[in-house]
Amino acid sequence: MNAAVTFRDLRKSFATEAGSTVALSGVNGAMAAGRVTGLVGPDGAGKTTLIRMLAGLLTPDSGSIELDRTARVAYMPQKFGLYEDLTVEENLTLYADLNGLDRTARETRFNELHKFTNLGPFTDRLAGKLSGGMKQKLGLACTLVVAPNILLLDEPSVGVDPLSRRELWQMVRALQETGITVLWSTAYLDEAERCDDVILLHDGAVLDQGSPAKLTERVDGAAWRALLPESNVRKRDLQRAAGRLPGVVDAQIRGRYLNVVMGQTGAAPDLSPIPALKGVTAERIAPRFEDTYLAALRGEGRATALARTHPDTPPTPKTNGVGQPVIETRDLTRRFGDFTAVDKVSFTVSGGEIFGLLGPNGAGKSTTFKMLCGLLPASGGEALVAGFDLGHARADARGRIGYMAQKFAYLGHLSVMQNMTFAGGVYGLSGKLLAERIEEALTTYNLHSYTDTPCSELPLGIKQRLALACAVLHRPAILFLDEPTSGVDPITRREFWGRINAMADEGVTVLVTSHFLDEAEYCDRMVIIYRGRLIAAGSPDEIKSAGGSKDGASLEEAFITLVENYDRDHPP
Amino acid sequence: MTKKSGNKMIDKQRLTGFIRKEWLQIVRDPSSIVVAFVLPLILLFVFGYGVSLDSRNQPVAVVLETNAPEGRDFLASLRATRYLVPRLAVHRGEATTWLVSGDVKAIVLIGAEFGERLNGSVLPSQPGQAPVGAPIQVLINATDANTGRLLAGYVQGAWGTWLTHRSYTTATGLPTLVNVESRIWFNQELDSHKSIVPGLVAVVMTLIGALLTALVVAREWERGTMEALLTTPLTRAELLIGKLVPYFGLGMGGMTISVVVALILFGLPFRGSILLMVLSAAVFMLVVLGLGLAVSTITRNQFAASIIGITATMMPAVLLSGLIFDIRSMPKFIQLFTYVFPARYFVDILKSLFLVGNVWPVILPNLAALAFMATVFMTITVVKTRRTLD
Numbered sequence: 001m002n003a004a005v006t007f008r009d010l011r012k013s014f015a016t017e018a019g020s021t022v023a024l025s026g027v028n029g030a031m032a033a034g035r036v037t038g039l040v041g042p043d044g045a046g047k048t049t050l051i052r053m054l055a056g057l058l059t060p061d062s063g064s065i066e067l068d069r070t071a072r073v074a075y076m077p078q079k080f081g082l083y084e085d086l087t088v089e090e091n092l093t094l095y096a097d098l099n100g101l102d103r104t105a106r107e108t109r110f111n112e113l114h115k116f117t118n119l120g121p122f123t124d125r126l127a128g129k130l131s132g133g134m135k136q137k138l139g140l141a142c143t144l145v146v147a148p149n150i151l152l153l154d155e156p157s158v159g160v161d162p163l164s165r166r167e168l169w170q171m172v173r174a175l176q177e178t179g180i181t182v183l184w185s186t187a188y189l190d191e192a193e194r195c196d197d198v199i200l201l202h203d204g205a206v207l208d209q210g211s212p213a214k215l216t217e218r219v220d221g222a223a224w225r226a227l228l229p230e231s232n233v234r235k236r237d238l239q240r241a242a243g244r245l246p247g248v249v250d251a252q253i254r255g256r257y258l259n260v261v262m263g264q265t266g267a268a269p270d271l272s273p274i275p276a277l278k279g280v281t282a283e284r285i286a287p288r289f290e291d292t293y294l295a296a297l298r299g300e301g302r303a304t305a306l307a308r309t310h311p312d313t314p315p316t317p318k319t320n321g322v323g324q325p326v327i328e329t330r331d332l333t334r335r336f337g338d339f340t341a342v343d344k345v346s347f348t349v350s351g352g353e354i355f356g357l358l359g360p361n362g363a364g365k366s367t368t369f370k371m372l373c374g375l376l377p378a379s380g381g382e383a384l385v386a387g388f389d390l391g392h393a394r395a396d397a398r399g400r401i402g403y404m405a406q407k408f409a410y411l412g413h414l415s416v417m418q419n420m421t422f423a424g425g426v427y428g429l430s431g432k433l434l435a436e437r438i439e440e441a442l443t444t445y446n447l448h449s450y451t452d453t454p455c456s457e458l459p460l461g462i463k464q465r466l467a468l469a470c471a472v473l474h475r476p477a478i479l480f481l482d483e484p485t486s487g488v489d490p491i492t493r494r495e496f497w498g499r500i501n502a503m504a505d506e507g508v509t510v511l512v513t514s515h516f517l518d519e520a521e522y523c524d525r526m527v528i529i530y531r532g533r534l535i536a537a538g539s540p541d542e543i544k545s546a547g548g549s550k551d552g553a554s555l556e557e558a559f560i561t562l563v564e565n566y567d568r569d570h571p572p
Numbered sequence: 573m574t575k576k577s578g579n580k581m582i583d584k585q586r587l588t589g590f591i592r593k594e595w596l597q598i599v600r601d602p603s604s605i606v607v608a609f610v611l612p613l614i615l616l617f618v619f620g621y622g623v624s625l626d627s628r629n630q631p632v633a634v635v636l637e638t639n640a641p642e643g644r645d646f647l648a649s650l651r652a653t654r655y656l657v658p659r660l661a662v663h664r665g666e667a668t669t670w671l672v673s674g675d676v677k678a679i680v681l682i683g684a685e686f687g688e689r690l691n692g693s694v695l696p697s698q699p700g701q702a703p704v705g706a707p708i709q710v711l712i713n714a715t716d717a718n719t720g721r722l723l724a725g726y727v728q729g730a731w732g733t734w735l736t737h738r739s740y741t742t743a744t745g746l747p748t749l750v751n752v753e754s755r756i757w758f759n760q761e762l763d764s765h766k767s768i769v770p771g772l773v774a775v776v777m778t779l780i781g782a783l784l785t786a787l788v789v790a791r792e793w794e795r796g797t798m799e800a801l802l803t804t805p806l807t808r809a810e811l812l813i814g815k816l817v818p819y820f821g822l823g824m825g826g827m828t829i830s831v832v833v834a835l836i837l838f839g840l841p842f843r844g845s846i847l848l849m850v851l852s853a854a855v856f857m858l859v860v861l862g863l864g865l866a867v868s869t870i871t872r873n874q875f876a877a878s879i880i881g882i883t884a885t886m887m888p889a890v891l892l893s894g895l896i897f898d899i900r901s902m903p904k905f906i907q908l909f910t911y912v913f914p915a916r917y918f919v920d921i922l923k924s925l926f927l928v929g930n931v932w933p934v935i936l937p938n939l940a941a942l943a944f945m946a947t948v949f950m951t952i953t954v955v956k957t958r959r960t961l962d
Contacts, residue, residue, distance in 0.1 A: 052961055055803060056803075056960070057799065057802055057803070057960050057961045058960060058961050058962055059960060059962055074803070075803045076800075077796060077799040077800055077803075078796075079795075079796030079799070080796070080800055081792075081795070081796055081797030081798065081799060081800025081801060082797070082800075083593065083596075083597065083797060084795075085596070085597055085600035085601050086593065086596055086597070086600070090593070090596060093589065093592075094589055094590070094592075094593045095800075095804065096589075097585050097586060097588070097589020097590070097592075098586050098589055098590065098801070098804035098805065098806050099804055099805065100583065100585055100586065100805065102585075126600075142800070
């Protein structure tokens with residue numbers, strides 16, 4: 001196995017307001033020729049910096065990059081430079097011209113690319129009018145105009161629905177068969193499993209590298225699962241209880257199973273201390289890639305955050321409003337001109353429920369979400385939150401909800417303390433009460449050591465904690481979360497959901513949007529919105545069986561089946 | 573399959589491909605067409621009609637305290653001028669109230685002894701009366717100094733005309749001792765439009781030119797297209813030429829429209845050579861496009877670029893180009909400051925070409941200065957354009 005690209009001890013710092021931040025601190029690695037290497041890590045790990053260096057767009061402060069003599073490197077940036085007011089054909093032509101492809105060579109190449117990307121029928125469409133998935137394919141096509149033998153892809157699957165994501169992978173595999181070496185960077189751990197090799201990047205350093213199989217081998221024998229018996233005990237209560245058992249480092253609900261990762265390999269978890277799980281035995285399963293990541297982070301001593309995920313105080317489920325409908329939509333419709341973005345969507349969310357609003361980008365979930373929050377008036381039907389139409393309700397009705405935006409809405413140059421004071425003030429908290437609440441939040445969310453740090457300099461995980469702390473400072477009964485965990489590492493994600501679960505136990509109703517279907521496992525119930533319509537509703541298990549999936553299958557597979565069925569029954 | 577293009581500075585295929593892309597973007601996105609063709613029209617209309625240094629129909633209070641027929645006669649002659657609109661006040665107090673409240677811009681006081689003073693038989697001065705020897709008194713609200721000065725001139729002019737006229741019609745009139753005959757060159761009607769509009773063309777085109785390019789490089793950065801461009805063999809020279817050519821075309825189109833509007837709508841003469849006009853317009857366009865490109869390249873942010881573009885061009889172009897305020901009457905250090913702004917050179921050239929003709933001693937040094945500035949801005953842009961993201 002020879003390396004197409006080798007890099008040694010790459011270092012890079014960027015100047016910031018407060019001195020400099022280290023993006024890469026001595027990164028070593030290689031891309032094996034003819035294989036797909038996954039560059040995996042959360043946002044801010046240094047993936048883009050590394051790729052830009054390999055593409056020759058950034059010079060390392062120190063270290064070296066060795067490329068094969070015959071290397072023709074092509075790079076697709078995360079925000080690929082498509083000109084939205086140019087057509088598909090014109091975009092391709094531009095990149096062909098810039099790369100000096102002559103007329104005859106161009107024609108052959110374009111034909112190949114059209115066939116390869118299925119963009120043939122859309123050559124005259126403006127790039128701006130393509131769907132997220134199609135844009136990404138066009139970006140890939142423009143990158144491939146030069147017929148590279150090394151292809152660098154920076155987060156190609158961000159903002160792409162599961163169907164297009166699958167297609168992108170098929171395309172990359174097809175490219176690999178023609179001998180192209182591919183680097184695919186991603187924050188999604190399930191994608192890492194599809195790669196031939198993985199470079200695990202965290203905080204500007206390589207945590208681990210090798211084939212996914214080899215990496216997961218290390219935690220072989222640490223992953224177990226137990227079939228949950230039918231009972232009235234809520235699954236997330238079981239999850240919480242299991243997470244606190246001795247020797248357990250991670251407990252997750254996967255459909256009807258409780259998946260457990262142990263700190264030591266070999267020994268099965270003893271579930272007997274949990275009354276509802278008496279007599280249930282766990283079976284050994286193949287570890288997932290995520291488990292490796294957790295193990296690697298644990299090795300780095302970063303897993304301490306995990307302990308805090310599960311509060312020591314036992315949950316005290318409150319009954320106020322629990323079971324009562326809190327959020328209701330009836331035939332909710334929104335039209336933009338001729339285009340119906342949301343078409344007669346009806347669902348009900350009960351108090352204390354974690355409810356998912358899922359669907360690919362552009363399906364209408366954000367529009368639905370905005371109508372619920374009262375940010376966008378409905379064209380038809382109604383959306384009631386706690387009995388109010390938030391578009392018309394007075395401020396005190398709005399004070400009953402908390403909102404965490406997709407891009408954390410903190411003020412970057414203000415400190416953590418200033419941001420919290422501002423957020424509290426916006427919701428009418430002041431004086432002693434505000435000071436008390438902030439003090440409480442600083443403790444609950446472990447933010448004491450950051451009170452004076454400007455938010456723009458916080459690590460992503462901390463920013464996220466702060467965003468949640470700010471959103472719930474005024475103790476809302478209903479919490480809206482818009483894509484809350486995209487791009488964060490698994491530990492931060494667990495920590496986040498631990499807190500959300502705790503709030504739901506206290507009777508807070510949580511509505512969460514996500515295009516990341518793995519996340520849906522955390523929801524009690526969910527709806528899937530596709531092409532403006534509600535195409536499926538129910539618990540994760542119900543969705544899976546509606547999608548015809550077998551036990552243990554992922555929601556994503558169920559989702560793809562549902563969407564394909566819908567497309568077949570309702571041709572666009 | 574890839575053509576051998578090596579590291580040539582300029583490759584025809586790359587350049588034409590890039591220019592075609594820029595052109596398509598211009599055609600598809602109407603905003604740059606609006607900036608190039610509609611904005612100059614709007615600005616020319618607004619400034620051309622709004623900014624006038626002539627004062628017409630200025631309200632003036634007249635206090636007539638005399639019964640002498642000469643008094644009424646003078647009032648009639650005040651009424652006859654198109655610059656003033658006399659309004660008769662009952663007494664001084666009322667006139668003063670009008671002046672203070674801004675209803676009138678000046679008071680013309682025709683005192684009780686108007687007739688006597690006019691004929692030279694005057695009593696010693698008494699408090700509260702017009703000074704000895706002066707038959708009328710004029711009080712002017714000079715909060716707007718320029719208008720005030722003009723008004724004083726108008727009243728004085730009206731008085732002089734009346735006196736002259738009187739000396740012809742009455743035997744008792746004062747003989748006119750000196751006769752001044754003025755000749756006004758280049759702008760016979762003293763129409764301030766004719767001196768302002770050429771400068772206005774320069775100001776408007778400064779703004780348009782800088783705005784056109786200020787946005788384009790920043791836009792590539794903001795939309796993430798620059799990163800993709802950097803991965804292609806496109807050179808700095810090609811990037812800059814590719815950005816300049818289409819916007820140069822647009823800018824010259826806007827310039828043509830402005831000149832045509834100046835000639836037809838504002839009735840300006842054109843006394844220079846058209847060839848020289850095109851040449852200097854082209855050089856000037858390079859300066860302002862270069863300024864825009866430099867700003868855009870440095871800031872990489874459309875909003876910042878447009879704000880800097882406007883403040884760096886519009887304000888100084890209006891105030892410091894000699895368009896409204898004569899540069900020679902500014903303090904010395906401000907005069908030095910004006911040399912930084914390209915508009916001042918073009919204003920001089922345009923005034924000469926429109927109103928006078930090909931005055932080489934005016935045009936050549938100004939053109940040379942513009943050529944120098946174009947070089948400076950282009951150099952800045954080239955130096956600041958990076959082929960990497962560092």
